[in-house]
Amino acid sequence: MPSVSISTPHADLLVAGAGAAGMMAALVAAHHGASVLLLERDPGGPSNLMVSGGLFPGAGTRYQAQAGIADDPDRFAGDAHAKAGGAVDPPVLAAIAAQSAPAVHFLADVAGLPIKLLAGLSVPGHSAARLHATPAESGRELHALLRAAVSACTLIHRVDDAEAIELLTELDPSSAGGKPQIRGLRASVHGQSRDFAAPAVLLATGGFAANPELLAEYLPEMKGALHIGAGANDGRAVSLGRALGADLGFMQGYQGQGHVNPPEGRTRLGMSLPPLGAFIVNREGRRFVAEDIGPSELAAFVLAQPGGVALEVFDARIHASASTQGPYREAFEAGKIHIAQSPADLAHRFNIPRQTFEETFARFIAAVASGHDPEWGRQRFGPTLVPPLYGAWVTGALAHTQGGLRVDTDARVLRSDGSVIKGLYAAGGAAASISGIGGAGYLPGNGLAQSFGLAMLAGQHVAAQAGKASLRARAQSAPPPR
Numbered sequence: 001m002p003s004v005s006i007s008t009p010h011a012d013l014l015v016a017g018a019g020a021a022g023m024m025a026a027l028v029a030a031h032h033g034a035s036v037l038l039l040e041r042d043p044g045g046p047s048n049l050m051v052s053g054g055l056f057p058g059a060g061t062r063y064q065a066q067a068g069i070a071d072d073p074d075r076f077a078g079d080a081h082a083k084a085g086g087a088v089d090p091p092v093l094a095a096i097a098a099q100s101a102p103a104v105h106f107l108a109d110v111a112g113l114p115i116k117l118l119a120g121l122s123v124p125g126h127s128a129a130r131l132h133a134t135p136a137e138s139g140r141e142l143h144a145l146l147r148a149a150v151s152a153c154t155l156i157h158r159v160d161d162a163e164a165i166e167l168l169t170e171l172d173p174s175s176a177g178g179k180p181q182i183r184g185l186r187a188s189v190h191g192q193s194r195d196f197a198a199p200a201v202l203l204a205t206g207g208f209a210a211n212p213e214l215l216a217e218y219l220p221e222m223k224g225a226l227h228i229g230a231g232a233n234d235g236r237a238v239s240l241g242r243a244l245g246a247d248l249g250f251m252q253g254y255q256g257q258g259h260v261n262p263p264e265g266r267t268r269l270g271m272s273l274p275p276l277g278a279f280i281v282n283r284e285g286r287r288f289v290a291e292d293i294g295p296s297e298l299a300a301f302v303l304a305q306p307g308g309v310a311l312e313v314f315d316a317r318i319h320a321s322a323s324t325q326g327p328y329r330e331a332f333e334a335g336k337i338h339i340a341q342s343p344a345d346l347a348h349r350f351n352i353p354r355q356t357f358e359e360t361f362a363r364f365i366a367a368v369a370s371g372h373d374p375e376w377g378r379q380r381f382g383p384t385l386v387p388p389l390y391g392a393w394v395t396g397a398l399a400h401t402q403g404g405l406r407v408d409t410d411a412r413v414l415r416s417d418g419s420v421i422k423g424l425y426a427a428g429g430a431a432a433s434i435s436g437i438g439g440a441g442y443l444p445g446n447g448l449a450q451s452f453g454l455a456m457l458a459g460q461h462v463a464a465q466a467g468k469a470s471l472r473a474r475a476q477s478a479p480p481p482r
């Protein structure tokens, strides 16, 4: 067991990974008086936070109250539970849902982020409008704002170009069998091995979507899929946790994305188009799915079409509405979206059979008019499409994995016997999520809901353990609604 020297930098909390979960946990712990060392492997990014849509759920926020939207954590947990087909850890899901509104208020009131509610956005699986965002509705903006808040916090010390490589442990004198407890972390800093000491380490290094071995072991159906998340998702948390006997949960869960622009997948249309009225055809000009299913499960349907691609069709109204969102704007600016004057013109531009597409278009318009889709069972239609028509090729991709280290309701990592690995926490892609198994269990917003929720719980617990904040204060940690 490596020793920690006297000059070793130390803090109340070591956080590995300065993405969504890591920055949030650092801010929360520091807000409660704990000192934090925040280690980031690649400060230039990208992280999943940066490439994300930057939309995060809050159930019962003051923004919802102001918009007259009734919502609460139980309702959110019910939606996530239903979407995952019940394959969730109910206490952990309830704890995350309960933190969703406090997290939004914390970001606004403590971190100082400008927050808005997307009150008009209809999101598959959400029974209330609860997605919030910063003004540009983009992960890049959210990342930059969080990073600025971290930089302004004197209790957080960032260590950049620092890659977490090993957890440092000692025997826990209070445990019967002499189980290990955390005493720090070894990192490679600018290529040099360096030890950091702390009684608590939060693993926030992301998931394993860029690790071929773990994909082959747990998600063979997505092994060859285009991966649009950040390359840093190498499964480091899984290997570090496993070395200490950590249990894993929901490793077969993932978020797919069915609106990604081929071939390179650098841009995507976002999830809002079908709920607004868009429809999707394959290369033969035929519909193949109820387009208003969630964007995650849509991925597999698109990949099953000839060439693994499909054409998403919409109009100027939908274009204007989607243009508030960062990912859609990026796709438009990248030239992925083309405009046609009529169905025949669209078929010509995208080289799909004209007559078949015109017939499909006519049947879809009839389904919209009647509110009934006998072919595919679509539920939500939006207003009828009016030419000029907009079109873009889409494909299915793997966005991020949902399985990871199993945690309790304080984000503490668990062994398979249910005991806690003292001092070890996980959040975000590093931790088991709330999205069940496969791609269909992912409710939009689950990624940041879990990242921020577990980060809140970990940050508060670490501060309480360090004697910086009482458990009673913890319960009241969210600023009161204004």
Ligand SMILES: Cc1cc2nc3c(=O)[nH]c(=O)nc-3n(C[C@H](O)[C@H](O)[C@H](O)COP(=O)(O)OP(=O)(O)OC[C@H]3O[C@@H](n4cnc5c(N)ncnc54)[C@H](O)[C@@H]3O)c2cc1C
Binding pocket: 016, 017, 018, 019, 020, 021, 022, 039, 040, 041, 042, 043, 045, 046, 047, 048, 049, 050, 051, 052, 053, 054, 055, 056, 057, 162, 163, 164, 165, 204, 205, 206, 207, 228, 229, 230, 232, 233, 236, 257, 399, 400, 427, 428, 429, 430, 444, 445, 446, 447, 448, 449, 451
């Ligand atoms: C295309 C896409 C769109 C998405 N859109 C949404 C959305 O709109 N809403 C939503 O809720 N979720 C969304 N998500 C999911 C969301 O981005 C993730 O759930 C969230 O970013 C996970 O946070 P994280 O902190 O675990 O990972 P990240 O945000 O990826 O941060 C991990 C950090 O750890 C660093 N790191 C990695 N390894 C190490 C190491 N060994 N040592 C030190 N540092 C390390 C990385 O460089 C990175 O900065 C989306 C994901 C993708 C891919």
